[in-house]
Amino acid sequence: MRGVHGVDEIRTAENELMARLPEGALMARAATGLAVECARLLGPVYGARVVLLVGAGNNGGDALYAGAWLARRGVRATALLLAPDKAHPGGLAAFRAAGGRTADPTPAALAGADLVLDGIVGIGGTGGLRDEAVPLAQAARDALTVAVDVPSGVDADTGAVEGETVHADVTVTFGALKPGLVVGTGAERAGELRLVDIGLAATLPAASTHVFEAADVAALLPTPGAADNKYTRGVLGVAAGSSAYPGAGVLCTGSAINGGAGMIRYVGTAADAIRAQYPEVVVQEGAAPDDLHVQAWVAGPGMGTDDAAHDLLAAVLATGEPAVVDADGITLVGSSPGLVRDRDAPTVLTPHDGEFARIADGPSGDRLASVRAAARDLDAVVLLKGNATVIAAPDGRAWVNRTGTPWLGTAGSGDVLSGLIGSLLAAGLEAPLAAAVGAYVHGVAGQLAAQGGPPSSLDVLHAVRPALREIGRG
Numbered sequence: 001m002r003g004v005h006g007v008d009e010i011r012t013a014e015n016e017l018m019a020r021l022p023e024g025a026l027m028a029r030a031a032t033g034l035a036v037e038c039a040r041l042l043g044p045v046y047g048a049r050v051v052l053l054v055g056a057g058n059n060g061g062d063a064l065y066a067g068a069w070l071a072r073r074g075v076r077a078t079a080l081l082l083a084p085d086k087a088h089p090g091g092l093a094a095f096r097a098a099g100g101r102t103a104d105p106t107p108a109a110l111a112g113a114d115l116v117l118d119g120i121v122g123i124g125g126t127g128g129l130r131d132e133a134v135p136l137a138q139a140a141r142d143a144l145t146v147a148v149d150v151p152s153g154v155d156a157d158t159g160a161v162e163g164e165t166v167h168a169d170v171t172v173t174f175g176a177l178k179p180g181l182v183v184g185t186g187a188e189r190a191g192e193l194r195l196v197d198i199g200l201a202a203t204l205p206a207a208s209t210h211v212f213e214a215a216d217v218a219a220l221l222p223t224p225g226a227a228d229n230k231y232t233r234g235v236l237g238v239a240a241g242s243s244a245y246p247g248a249g250v251l252c253t254g255s256a257i258n259g260g261a262g263m264i265r266y267v268g269t270a271a272d273a274i275r276a277q278y279p280e281v282v283v284q285e286g287a288a289p290d291d292l293h294v295q296a297w298v299a300g301p302g303m304g305t306d307d308a309a310h311d312l313l314a315a316v317l318a319t320g321e322p323a324v325v326d327a328d329g330i331t332l333v334g335s336s337p338g339l340v341r342d343r344d345a346p347t348v349l350t351p352h353d354g355e356f357a358r359i360a361d362g363p364s365g366d367r368l369a370s371v372r373a374a375a376r377d378l379d380a381v382v383l384l385k386g387n388a389t390v391i392a393a394p395d396g397r398a399w400v401n402r403t404g405t406p407w408l409g410t411a412g413s414g415d416v417l418s419g420l421i422g423s424l425l426a427a428g429l430e431a432p433l434a435a436a437v438g439a440y441v442h443g444v445a446g447q448l449a450a451q452g453g454p455p456s457s458l459d460v461l462h463a464v465r466p467a468l469r470e471i472g473r474g
């Protein structure tokens, strides 16, 4: 599990650590880690052409020291100084002493570069890229681009982007992940992430936002033991699908089966479709949710938004079991938020952006903040879908999911996610962990499904079990 830290936390931790170390030690660690990563990307370094984009602060200093390291190993390094009077003096001296050259900061200077190092601005950046940096960022798109700490122009605290930014193939970041590297548009602009350890763990506080890795998820995935049976493994109630939208019920139910629920009791209004697809499901059409023995519920996908759907959702949410609410269920919660707010049992809401706007303000460019505020306001776990799905608990804990693929943007893919989270809730995972683990597994399923060509949501559903096996194997 990797912690994600905001700029203020990182600055404070850096200052505390710097006070214990000789001057320049921290930047030396950062620059060496950066240079080693660039060398790895270049392959043979001797004679390679590297262009440095150097801004006014320490981010440019990192680039210059890394450029010096590379120049000493035979790289032909050229620095384009965007603010020549403010370029890091020590870094510039080291760069020149190693044989590095400077040139006018024009797009033409990037032609033929084997690698461009983006040291325009790091965590000290405010607003989007300044005008003079824009043509350079655009020219860098033709080359292998490594961002120093943060792709310049991305808001390191939020991932929000105003106007042009550097589009990095790889971002080498120092000390800890920043929200802007893992959330929103920033996550897309950062490319692959490499974290250089500069010793910051010693002074950083505990993180409130985390990124799960496979081992974290494997450790949380439920595995039945000798004493388990279908009831102890988790019985899930499903209120999804309708005569108009039977498919959503089929996908959601199938995903809960593949996710490992011990038993499924189906109370939606697409009973015939469920019976036809899944002989293992116990269909209890018309049963009162409160009368059924289940450990958790999933409600909403394809259930419709008419009065009957409202009454069924209200009955599910009146039970004392944890519940996932998705799709039409979220629309219904938008007009009756008390259905969720007044519950004692945990609720997981899984909106995409459009659905989010029905239950909360936003989402703004600061997706983490929007989701945290919604979770607090609704007293529910909120999972906001997207290229980097964000999950927040009412107590402020948050997770960002890094698995998945844009191919998951296909009709019905969300129904697979909610069924999966339902099965994990039924197995007893704490609600925010069920949501974060579900998002991780769903993302891996999407990646596996996409290997065979553009996947349908049914392909994603069929990839849930292989995804669980792959994660479990490590």
Ligand SMILES: NC(=O)C1=CN([C@@H]2O[C@H](COP(=O)(O)OP(=O)(O)OC[C@H]3O[C@@H](n4cnc5c(N)ncnc54)[C@H](OP(=O)(O)O)[C@@H]3O)[C@@H](O)[C@H]2O)[C@@H](O)CC1
Pocket: 014, 018, 026, 027, 030, 031, 055, 056, 057, 058, 059, 060, 062, 083, 086, 120, 121, 122, 123, 124, 125, 126, 127, 128, 129, 130, 133, 148, 149, 150, 153, 174, 198
């Ligand atoms: N502290 C440490 O020990 C360590 C720090 N480390 C490194 O330092 C980085 C932080 O350095 P930093 O604080 O100097 O800020 P930084 O990001 O270089 O920006 C500085 C200047 O850029 C300008 N500027 C602002 N916005 C802009 C924009 N949109 N577009 C263009 N220019 C813009 C503005 O200058 P102005 O022109 O306004 O005078 C601002 O003052 C950090 O990301 C990491 O790489 C590592 O070495 C590890 C150890």
Ligand SMILES: Nc1ncnc2c1ncn2[C@@H]1O[C@H](COP(=O)(O)OP(=O)(O)O)[C@@H](O)[C@H]1O
Pocket: 327, 352, 385, 386, 387, 388, 389, 404, 405, 406, 407, 408, 409, 410, 411, 412, 413, 414, 415, 416, 417, 442
């Ligand atoms: N660009 C993207 N990159 C990665 N994942 C995406 C992207 N777009 C959508 N997804 C994922 O695809 C799923 C779509 O869910 P949703 O919009 O609810 O679909 P539906 O309502 O059709 O079931 C979510 O898990 C979301 O995170």
Ligand SMILES: [K+]
Pocket: 059, 118, 119, 120, 121, 122, 147, 148, 149, 150, 151, 152
């Ligand atoms: K940068």
